[in-house]
Amino acid sequence: MNFLKKLFNLSITSSKDDEIKEQVVNLSLEDSFVHNFIKKGGKFLYATKTEEVITNIKNILIENNWNKITCTDIDLLKFLRNIDVAIGTNFKTANPFFTTCEHLIASNGDILFSSNQLKSDKLPELSKDFIVYATTSQLVKNNGQALTGIKTNFKGNIPTNISAIRNYSIKNDDDNFLNNGSSNSKNLYLLLFEDL
16 A cells, blocks of 8 residues: 555545544643743743742843843832842833733733733833743633633722733734734743742
């Protein structure tokens, strides 16, 4: 049979081969998010200790020759205390922006932000370089769960300016006509901390 296959360049597949191709692979939320995030060009760093987070931040700053960073989150400043870097609070600079997020969306690898992180500024107006600190407890399956999570976490005071970064490479522009020519693409590093 192999001789005929080669001679006539036939592709004869067995039902076993078709069965293997049709199997669905179920990934955990974390694995699914990381797969989709990296596929979009994101840079992913995992940590189980705060010392690892600090080391990762130092390495990011050295790798990119960054000596100034924008950070407005008081809780994140603890990571920057022992790092030789100038810290600014002005969103409108070209300095990398160190922030948290609302949720990590496993189904598409997006990172969801709100006015808690961005204030009233739009993503395209901010720095092209982001360093995002998130925890594994912020992982959700899809956009619906992310929005439900925001409603649950902020019961009477739902944040505004809910938006997501969808591309993690500056060269990758989103062709979605709803963006009105504004790109949400960012050079993004994700520091994912294991908290579960």
